[in-house]
Amino acid sequence: xxxxxxxxxxxxxxxxxxxxxxxxxxxxxxxxxxxxxxxxxxxxxxxxxxxxxxxxxxxxxxxxxxxxxxxxxxxxxxxxxxxxxxxxxxxxxxxxxxxxxxxxxxxxxxxxxxxxxxxxxxxxxxxxxxxxxxxxxxxxxxxxxxxxxxxxxxxxxxxxxxxxxxxxxxxxxxxxxxxxxxxxxxxxxxxxxxxxxxxxxxxxxxxxxxxxxxxxxxxxxxxxxxxxxxxxxxxxxxxxxxxxxxxxxxxxxxxxxxxxxxxxxxxxxxxxxxxxxxxxxxxxxxxxxxxxxxxxxxxxxxxxxxxxxxxxxxxxxxxxxxxxxxxxxxxxxxxxxxxxxxxxxxxxxxxxxxxxxxxxxxxxxxxxxxxxxxxxxxxxxxxxxxxxxxxxxxxxxxxxxxxxxxxxxxxxxxxxxxxxxxxxxxxxxxxxxxxxxxxxxxxxxxxxxxxxxxxxxxxxxxxxxxxxxxxxxxxxxxxxxxxxxxxxxxxxxxxxxxxxxxxxxxxxxxxxxxxxxxxxxxxxxxxxxxxxxxxxxxxxxxxxxxxxxxxxxxxxxxxxxxxxxxxxxx
Numbered sequence: 317x318x319x320x321x322x323x324x325x326x327x328x329x330x331x332x333x334x335x336x337x338x339x340x341x342x343x344x345x346x347x348x349x350x351x352x353x354x355x356x357x358x359x360x361x362x363x364x365x366x367x368x369x370x371x372x373x374x375x376x377x378x379x380x381x382x383x384x385x386x387x388x389x390x391x392x393x394x395x396x397x398x399x400x401x402x403x404x405x406x407x408x409x410x411x412x413x414x415x416x417x418x419x420x421x422x423x424x425x426x427x428x429x430x431x432x433x434x435x436x437x438x439x440x441x442x443x444x445x446x447x448x449x450x451x452x453x454x455x456x457x458x459x460x461x462x463x464x465x466x467x468x469x470x471x472x473x474x475x476x477x478x479x480x481x482x483x484x485x486x487x488x489x490x491x492x493x494x495x496x497x498x499x500x501x502x503x504x505x506x507x508x509x510x511x512x513x514x515x516x517x518x519x520x521x522x523x524x525x526x527x528x529x530x531x532x533x534x535x536x537x538x539x540x541x542x543x544x545x546x547x548x549x550x551x552x553x554x555x556x557x558x559x560x561x562x563x564x565x566x567x568x569x570x571x572x573x574x575x576x577x578x579x580x581x582x583x584x585x586x587x588x589x590x591x592x593x594x595x596x597x598x599x600x601x602x603x604x605x606x607x608x609x610x611x612x613x614x615x616x617x618x619x620x621x622x623x624x625x626x627x628x629x630x631x632x633x634x635x636x637x638x639x640x641x642x643x644x645x646x647x648x649x650x651x652x653x654x655x656x657x658x659x660x661x662x663x664x665x666x667x668x669x670x671x672x673x674x675x676x677x678x679x680x681x682x683x684x685x686x687x688x689x690x691x692x693x694x695x696x697x698x699x700x701x702x703x704x705x706x707x708x709x710x711x712x713x714x715x716x717x718x719x720x721x722x723x724x725x726x727x728x729x730x731x732x733x734x735x736x737x738x739x740x741x742x743x744x745x746x747x748x749x750x751x752x753x754x755x756x757x758x759x760x761x762x763x764x765x766x767x768x769x770x771x772x773x774x775x776x777x778x779x780x781x782x783x784x785x786x787x788x789x790x791x792x793x794x795x796x797x798x799x800x801x802x803x804x805x806x807x808x809x810x811x812x813x814x815x816x817x818x819x820x821x822x823x824x825x826x827x828x829x830x831x832x833x834x835x836x837x838x839x840x841x842x843x844x845x846x847x848x849x850x851x852x853x854x855x856x857x858x859x860x861x862x863x864x865x866x867x868x869x870x871x872x873x874x875x876x877x878x879x880x881x882x883x884x885x886x
Contacts, residue, residue, distance in 0.1 A: 317342050321361045323352045392461075392484040395468075396423055398476065400440055409484070413456070423482065431455040439465050444477045453487065460491040493642060496538065500646060501863050503534040504653020505764065527657055528560045539646055541631040543611070546619070546654070548627040549575050549587050556580075556587055556628065563632070575625070581605030582616045583628050590625045592617040594644055596637045615639040617648050621655040622867050629654060652865060659866075683726055684770040688782045690719045695791035716795060724779065748870060750878035752777030759789040759807040759819075760835070769806070772866055773873070786814030786822070793828050801828075803877045806860070809836040809845050817845040820852055831876035833858045 319342045344361075346352050352364070392409035394402045402418045409427075410416060418426040423440065433453040436442060443450035443465035450465045461484040468479040507530050535544050543563030547556035554575040573580045575587035582593050582603050595614040598604045604614065611632040619627040629651045633639065694715050701708045756778050758769035766782040773780050781802075783789040789807070796802060805823070809816040816834040823829060832854060834846060846859065857875050860868065 318363065319344070319359075319361045320363045320365055321346065321352060321355055321359075322365045323348065324366075390485070394418070394423060394426075394482050396440070396480045396482060398478050400424070400480075402426055403479070412484070412486075427454075427456055427484075429456075433460070439463055440480065440482075443467050443480060447477055453491070454484070458488075459486060460488045461485065462487045493645075496646060497649060499538055500534075500650050501653070503538055504650060504656070504863065506530065507534075507653055507657035524559070531560060531654060531657075532562055534650070535631070539631070539643075539650065541633075543632040545583075545630045546627060547573065547583060547587070547630075548619075548658070549625060551624075551626075554587075556583060559627070578603075582614060583630055586616045586618050586628050587625055590618045590620060592644060592648060594639055596639075610634050612636040613638045615643060615647055617644070617651045619651050619655040619658070621659050626655060626658065653863070656866065679726055680770065680774050681767075683723060684767070684774075684780070687719050687723050688766070691716060691781055691792065692783065692788055694719070695788070695795045698795060699791055713795070720779075727774065727777075727779070748776040748874070750874050751870065753779065754803040754873075754877050755779045755781070755801070756873065757781050757783065757789060757792060757802045757805045759783045759786065759805065759811060761785060761808065761812050765808070765835075772869060776870065778873075785812045786819050789819070790822060790826075793823065794826065804831045804833060804873055806833045806835060806873070809834050815845045817848040817852065820849050820854060824852070829853075831855060831858060833860060833872055833876060835860045835862055835864075837862050 317340055322343050322345045324345060324347060344355065344359075346355055355361075389406065389408070392406065392412050394405040394409055397403045400423050402421055402423055405418050409418060413427045415421075415426060424430055431454070432439070433455055436450065436452045439450045439452035444467060447467050447469055449467070452463045452465075454461045454463050464483045464485075466481045466483075467477045468481060469477060507527065531546065532544065535541050544560065545558065545562070545564045546560040548559050549556055556573040556575060573584050573587075576584045577588045578585070580588075582595055582601075582605070585591075585603055586593050593603070593616045595601045595604050595616075598611050598613060612635055614630060614632040616628055616630040618625045619629055629647060631639075631647065694712050698709055698712045698716075701712065751773070754777075756769070756773055758766055758780060759782070760766055760769075761784055766784075769782060770780050781792065783792050786807075789805070793802065793805075807816055807819055811819070814822070816832075816836075820832050823832065832849075834849060834854065836846070836859070846854070850856065855876055857872060860872055
């Protein structure tokens with residue numbers, strides 16, 4: 317229940333206030349700002365409301381002049397007049413922007429120069445003209461701030477907004493964290509982004525060398541770590557073999573380590589347990605074995621693929637406590653991409669993979685885009701001719717059927733070229749039998765996502781088709797024959813022409829309800845699309861956060877096409 321502190325400076329009938337009638341609010345009343353200050357010191361409140369004979373503007377000014385209250389607030393605050401000049405401000409605004417007295421200055425001039433980040437170019441003007449609160453992100457120097465603007469409005473008039481309350485909160489750490497995560501994701505994508513012609517031109521050693529060079533480059537450039545070691549676990553013996561070693565020069569680091577909880581250092585412990593390990597002081601940690609000469613702290617995370625530990629990723633520093641929880645988050649994210657890259661290059665199962673596997677992959681990649689282009693162009697053409705020329709429409713539908721049949725035939729030939737006993741056990745279709753022959757439509761403006769959908773799902777027997785945006789997807793759905801309806805539709809939450817929730821409603825409107833799966837960046841849900849989609853029938857587990865792991869993609873698809881046999885989500 318939200319707690320509100322209400323300051324009323326007369327005997328007004330506060331029972332008539334609209335928010336008092338809300339049963340979800342707990343309201344505490346005080347008669348003046350002095351008592352409000354005492355209450356704020358002793359209690360926590362979710363909001364402050366001023367009312368009475370004096371206007372909210374007057375009460376707000378009185379509160380601003382109670383400097384003790386303002387100094388308790390962690391944000392920088394300022395009260396602006398009708399010309400966006402600072403009438404009052406708290407000490408934090410002065411401290412942050414190193415100007416002793418900002419009264420009388422234009423707000424932007426006082427804190428600037430600034431850059432406004434995002435889609436709201438004029439938050440002050442917008443808040444004043446709409447008489448509604450407005451937010452934006454400002455960049456001042458090398459810092460980021462969340463700006464909140466609240467117009468001070470007399471409730472019973474439509475007069476011009478004479479004052480506005482603005483607050484600034486420092487969000488630099490969050491934004492820098494997000495930017496670094498995005499950069500790491502892009503780097504991780506590059507690790508596994510080998511074109512077919514590149515793969516076929518390289519032997520095993522060349523692929524390893526390229527991967528090692530890329531990992532070392534991004535580790536130094538993005539993570540800013542110079543001492544790094546990657547070991548791969550032999551799944552039969554448990555021996556941890558060095559794949560990459562930079563800055564590690566001690567005898568212990570060159571010795572044999574095994575995936576065991578004790579006696580094999582932090583690396584052995586992480587490989588055995590699958591748990592990340594942050595060693596803040598190597599001199600006071602019984603697990604640590606010397607790696608970097610003079611190392612005082614280390615960070616080690618497992619490389620995990622298909623829920624199995626396949627190796628370890630270790631960084632070290634000559635300083636005690638050099639690594640933070642954010643560093644742990646970054647390294648874990650990068651380690652997931654490294655594990656995917658290792659699998660893509662077939663480093664773990666190269667001895668059991670022959671030329672037939674590579675041929676099948678090449679064929680599937682070669683035909684996926686052209687056939688999708690034929691399907692996309694054909695459904696657009698059908699929409700143009702339908703109702704005008706039945707014969708042309710019939711021929712176009714025949715093209716759709718033939719294109720789909722060509723792809724099914726190629727997939728069948730591919731299965732014959734690469735029989736199951738030649739495929740590594742971790743990627744055998746038999747282990748995902750519920751996905752075989754399932755028809756999946758993937759909708760995303762990102763070409764890489766569409767390519768990945770073909771590559772990842774078709775190896776398990778799925779029949780994948782793609783679309784660029786919502787309108788095209790609806791045409792694809794409407795031009796499926798009943799024997800070949802889609803078993804699942806995977807759509808980005810924000811397509812160029814439609815949102816995830818609206819797409820779901822359009823599918824419902826034409827009585828087509830294949831299981832829908834929505835994809836989104838972690839924590840990103842514009843317009844609460846996911847919440848509304850779930851209320852409209854989206855399954856609770858039908859959600860993928862980008863970047864997603866292969867096992868997560870497979871499990872989510874399984875859970876919607878065959879929920880009775882799907883394995884628990886990781």
